[in-house]
Amino acid sequence: MNILRLFKVIANQLNNLSLQQKLIALYITIIIIPIIIFTTIYSKDVYNRAINEIRIQNESALEIEKIHIKNNIETMRRTAQMVISDMEFIDFVKTRNEANINELIDFKMNELSNVTRLQANNPAIENIRLYTTNPYVTEMWPILFQEKRIMNKPWRGEVIRRNGMELWWFDQQTEDVLERLPSQNTSKISLLRELDYPKNEHLGIIEINMFLKNFFPKMFGTMNNHDSVYVVLDKDMNMIRNYQHTFFEDKNINPEWLKSEFVKSQKEHKVSFQFNSNGTPYLVITAYLDDLEATLLNVISLEGLNAETAKTRNVFLSGIIILVTILSLFTYVLVSLLLKKMYHLKDSMKRVEKGDFNVDVDISGHDEIAELGFHFKSMIGKINSLIADAVNKQAAAKETELKALKTQIDSHFLYNTLENIKMMAEIEGKYDISDAITSLGEMMRYNLRWKNDFVVLDEELHYIKNYIDIMNLRLDGLLNLEIDVPRELLEQEVLKMSLQPIVENAVKHGIIPKNLSSHGTITIKVDYSDGIAVIEITDNGIGMNPEQCDQLNTRIQCEQENAQYSFKDGNGIGVRNVNERIKLYYGNEYGVSVTSKEGEFTTVTIKVPSKLMKGGSHRV
Incomplete structure (x- = not known):
């Protein structure tokens, strides 16, 4: 009802405008509305294509990052397998006799040096550690430790339950196994496996770890990029990220909100999705890491793209409005010249309306208005002729009334005569x-x-x-x-x-x-x-x-x-x-x-x- 009322108000306002004003309004409407619609559609299309290009570029970057991560995973696996395959090293760890000085020196110079060289040959690997339950084995830093040092670690029970299957674990700012104070940038990822030798007999746990800055180069390599950030969500929806990167703080994004949007996209099986936070749009591209049972997310701010698109659209519309305004002024002058004859005809009609039938309508040309003026002039002539005929007919009507009166008198005489003859016929039978x-x-x-x-x-x-x-x-x-x-x-x-x-x-x-x-x-x-x-x-x-x-x-x-x-x-x-x-x-x-x-x-x-x-x- 409100819409209908609005349309009625607009219609009444339009009816009150002159023809010249209506033509200008129609001219502006015909130009402005299609331009606004076209600009909106075109801007949206450019915006979507820009987002699509950003998506393609970042998907490629994400694939490259997956390759780096895959290489790091294979490096850590290979290192763990080489440690486990070193039977002399394993035999020393499983021995149930207390070693003498010579045996310890020989072990440290040979088997332990071999494991140390594995770490030296893979500089990205931070630590190779074996936690053993054998009380006869002496701890040798930085490789061999007693398992009692990790009894309170949250991952120990999970490693034992997996019975030899690998477990990947993220540690962010945790205490060192040697119980030293935590230091900056100690966030790392660990590959953990149980050693059972002989079979089904718990011997210890091997740990291969790497700093996250080495494992996820993109996550720590975008410090200067304030429009995007890499984060990882593990299977328990814990977020692993570079806390020195202030993307979330600068953009005022709640990580929990990002998690909830990610869960929604997973239900819809989307590889990428968009969400808004505080009026700013964001694009999120995901890549699933099978080995880690985690998802790598690249969060990209579209604030700059959105602002640039809006600026371009506004500049374009402003230019169009200025152009249409100039054209409307020229159109107004041209329409005034075109309608000059029509206004002259309008004035003549008003004079006729007031009773002046001696109007001389002189409109030259061959257009529709000139033709209308010609017909109006002919109509004035016919009206004058009809007025003259009406006067003559009025005079003739008076004469006709007299003749009608005479005819009425004659007809009454005839009716009376017929009535008399009728009576005579009835008398005669x-x-x-x-x-x-x-x-x-x-x-x-x-x-x-x-x-x-x-x-x-x-x-x-x-x-x-x-x-x-x-x-x-x-x-x-x-x-x-x-x-x-x-x-x-x-x-x-x-x-x-x-x-x-x-x-x-x-x-x-x-x-x-x-x-x-x-x-x-x-x-x-x-x-x-x-x-x-x-x-x-x-x-x-x-x-x-x-x-x-x-x-x-x-x-x-x-x-x-x-x-x-x-x-x-x-x-x-x-x-x-x-x-x-x-x-x-x-x-x-x-x-x-x-x-x-x-x-x-x-x-x-x-x-x-x-x-x-x-x-x-x-x-x-």
């Missing part, structure tokens, strides 16, 4: 003459009382009855009149004197030529169908053959004055005239048609709109 004079008087009154072109069907039928009564006086009662009209259709509207010419032709040209000694019958039937009143007048006269009937129908519909079967009566109103009157008043879909059979009958059908003069149009 000539009742047939009296009845004939009565019918003739009613016919004259019906003819002379022409106040309206329309009458009800009942009046027209009464006139037909009077006509048949007079004709029967001439023809010694030869004619029979049968009327089949429903009571509700007696109020049907018909043209005055539209049935009498047809009945008269039926008598003169149908019944009388057939046989003057036998009775002739004229049947009038009225019916209603689909909003049309159908009047059928049938006589049992001589009829016509099909060729004559077709010719008659053709001549009834034509406008020729010399139609052979026009059946004109003395007043000049024939069947064709009746047809023309019906079409004139009601339209070409109505009128008169004739059907006939030679030697048997002729039927004249009249179709007019079903309309009751008392009570409105007929309804079924």
